[in-house]
Amino acid sequence: MNFELLILGSNSAVPYKGRFPSAQALTLRNSSYLIDCGEGTQIRLAEEQVKRNRFKAVFISHLHGDHVFGLPGLLTSFSLAGRKDPLFIFGPQGIREMIETAIRLSGSFLSYPVEFQEIITNKSVKVYESETIKVFAFPLQHRIPTYGYKFVEKEKARHIVPEKLELYNIPFTQIPDLRMGADGISVDGDVIPNREVTRDPHPVRSYAYCSDTIYDESLISHIAGVDLLYHEATFMHDLAEKARDRMHTTSCEAAMIAKKAKVQKLIIGHFSSRYDNLEPLLHEARSVFSNTELAIEGTRFEI
């Protein structure tokens, strides 16, 4: 079952030489989730030929323009394409007013319902759940209210071992319960422990998104052990003071978070426009946490 992250943009603030502001598309099975929506996101979605009608929800980290100014245009384009399914939008307080004001004054009417959920929390809370995924929001430390998001596959059903059902004479009608962990009952009434007739499912996979934030070890508990972590790395570590002043993180610090949180893989992004060449940021991060990659527009990461 595919679980894929597509980088749509990961430059900080101003668009720069083909680098777009923050936006990512996360796809699990046939459902997609948009994470941040900087200006030009709908252009990037078209370029990457992402299926627009698969988007179930949008998760906005904070209301700085480079993370949200693409949203009014995206919503009206969804409408022009005739979308009917509801869209859920998560973000800090104010997102509803920002988007509804733009839509109203532009004289637009959306062809589908939008359900806003404004997040206020100082701990990790579940904000969204579908048949396949759970999403948690947790606070980041930035200049305005900002949230990270963790996307966790839902626990999967156990695998049935068909030969064992036959061996123990367990009716097929019990399969749904067996997949959920119930013991089997043979036609003779014997109780057969679940583990005798099933195998463990594949482990659940998880992805965490942390942008923008100052270096903050308190977020480690919220993202510990994820398979894939995106963490902002606006500057290199020689500018650690500037990073702290602006409440951003350095490449080295992002890698330290990844290491301490014992994640499988790290992606760094939200690069300052001062960096033409991003390789030094990658090199710096890898010196601390080797399994690191750059968030380059168009890159897809299988989780």
Place this chain on the structure above:
Amino acid sequence: MNFELLILGSNSAVPYKGRFPSAQALTLRNSSYLIDCGEGTQIRLAEEQVKRNRFKAVFISHLHGDHVFGLPGLLTSFSLAGRKDPLFIFGPQGIREMIETAIRLSGSFLSYPVEFQEIITNKSVKVYESETIKVFAFPLQHRIPTYGYKFVEKEKARHIVPEKLELYNIPFTQIPDLRMGADGISVDGDVIPNREVTRDPHPVRSYAYCSDTIYDESLISHIAGVDLLYHEATFMHDLAEKARDRMHTTSCEAAMIAKKAKVQKLIIGHFSSRYDNLEPLLHEARSVFSNTELAIEGTRFEI
């Protein structure tokens, strides 16, 4: 003295295969004016290497997203670049609320003053004047309040003929008055008619922007005789009914307006995404008004 129009984008509604929504940069001497500001305009300005600090004013035709959703991001980027000069923004009622809401909720503070002027008029009115240019707004007929703009060079000073000053013995101190049309007075007290010592200046040049609008002959009086006219041509004429329903114009109709208004040159744009190939729209317009060009991203028109 250069007077140049640069097409930044001219697709209708949704961005499409390298075609961006409406935006144009008009430059006269060292001053630039932005006309409409669809999503991605700041990206296009960067691609075209337009000098951002030359922009004096922004003229928004109407508040549909494909004409204005790029403005919040542009304004904050100007600020990040340290702009100090005031910026004038003209547009229909609501533009101030739309932009100020986005700026406020994004937690941004602009480094320069913005002066909004919301336009309400049913005739042509002068809305802006500088040392070199006058700008008039006039109503267009669209689904929401919409204005066209006409940019007219200010009357220029007359050219001095130096040999004649010498011939008639007119002191150089009179040059500023002579350039403004005053008669000369020789050192002997003789009055020398202005036309004896000056030549006519180059004629003033003008540009008019009409997007979006239904076919409407009442706008002809506002744009009559301009050197360059941009008129929307969303559809070809086989879709004239659809154009009328959506309050847009066909390629053929745009050319009829140009012909009746006796303009020098026509540019058509605001193309529907249904057209992959724009040549048929050009061909159709040229069959009515031969001096027509397409508004293609990156094209520059000398006025």
